[in-house]
Amino acid sequence: MGVLDWIVFFAFIGYVVWDGMRRRSGANDLEGYYAGGRKIPWWAAGLSIMATQASAITVIGTTGQGHEHGMRFVQSYFGLPFAMVLLCIFLVPLYRSRNVLTPYELLEDRFGPMSRTLASTIFLCSRCLALGAVIYAPSVALSAILGIDTMVAVFIIGALTTTYTLVGGVSAVIWTDVKQMAVILIGLVVVFVTLLWELLPQFGSFGKMLEVAGAADKLGALEVMPANDGLMPRTHAEVEGAIGDPSFWEQKYNVWAGVFGGLFLHLSYFGCDNSQAQRLLTSKNASESKKSLLLSAFAKVPMQAFVLLIGVMMWLFYAVNEQPMLYKADHITASQSEKFAARIAPLQVEFDTAHAERKASLLALAKVEGGVTADPVALKRYHDAIASVDNARKKARVLIHATTDAKGKDEDDKDTNDIFCRYILAQMPTLLLGLIIAAIFAAAMSSIDSVLNSLSGATVIDIYRRWIKPDCSDAQALRVGKFITLFWGVVATFTALFFAGGGSIIEMINQVGSWFYGSLLGIFVMALFMRRAGDLAGALGLLGGMLAVLVVHNTIKVEFLWYNVVGLVGVLVVGFVTSLVVKRR
């Protein structure tokens, strides 16, 4: 990074922290600290909703997904617009019917204290785990750029974000999110234009670029028919023993999992997760809250497709230009050590040969008249070359992991989350590099701050003021709230340590959420439609939903998006049965 990059980067970080801190005047009571005084305009709340979801993971992890697996990941967002509409119809009017500060307060009115406390606790546990991953992702970028340890980077990001969130409350969160969202979008557009600038002279047209990327199976944005017909799920033993064909439920991304599984995931995330639902409580009325939700409904799927396309273009860039065999900083360092040099050398030769063959076959395919499928031989050569490159990269990762891992496990230490950083460090001109790094940080902070404030809100409102000190004043509760923001900042920073070395972080986040989200959604569905259910039915329903997910997870192979449906059904079944036995008081 050059001096100009550093200036841009520090100027942005400094501005965000200052902007957050100066909001403290509006955070002098509980409603100001956790609901922005109910004065936030819909567009700011809407951009904050988008920024909170668009974490650094969106920038780093999603482009990495695009590079490695193409555009299929976009399908998991197909349920989002429908989820937003359903939330506007059913949950927003419910939330705005009372002056609550967390959505879980409503559960006490409807069911009783047990259901409220359990739902709030589930939120606290699941979000704390996910927040660890949200902090970890940009720390990888910072460590790669500055050459510092990832854990040092974790502490820097955690400390900065905790500081302004603690001081300014949700107003600081929302107004910094607005600026952060702007920088994220500018950063993504800059990377896209830079890639176009590099690739257009090499391919001649954007259409040609899409043809060769599509021929590499990178543009599968919507899969209607599953690759097989089996609807009967397989057990884990059958999967491990490769018995039978993979079932429909094992497919990670197709339109059905995206629309139905994604619908329930997003209903729960935006409607029942306090880090997002809190935004719905900050606008002046229900109408404003609905508009803020619908902003994401219109923008999210196209935005996600755009980010994945950037990843695909990065793959294309590396297909016709020099590509590193390894992307992870510690892999690269290890590969350069004397210990590895002799063992990596043959793999490097294999990779270079495969890369040259892939480039030659790609350029040959690009020249085929009548489209890429007109010459099956050239297409087959291209596919074989792609497989060879991927295989060589995988062998290098496995070799380094097996040798450096304390247990010597023969695992593939994937580098999906490192591709974007490696690309921008090597290819971005000075000044723009600083801007992109600032965008990654903006994305990270915009998600972390929201979660910190919402964790603090749920702890103070649903636990402290409900159980520990019900008669405390607003001023006391606010002081405790600020301390608890600090507490969660520290806990989340330490949780990030657990995510070091994980696979694709974007998937990991959704997986952690899917364990709990279906159950959280279920209790709110019960509140709306199951009038006879009481507190015991609500609480047992919640536990039943999570138990259902646990049972499914341990018995059959089902992709994580479906866990949301399993959890929801589990809550409704257990809640309904309990309500038949135990009458509501």
Added chain:
Amino acid sequence: MADGTTQESSQERVPLGSWPRLYTLCCVLAVVVMALLYWFTSHYNVQIKS
């Protein structure tokens, strides 16, 4: 605590005139985006058979 969170002002301007219309537009656009992505996939993508 400030009131006014429950009542939507009658003066409030709803985009397109009514919420049901806005919801319908949102769902229709979602389906159109999916249809475009389906076209995009069928036009450009070639599946690699493992």
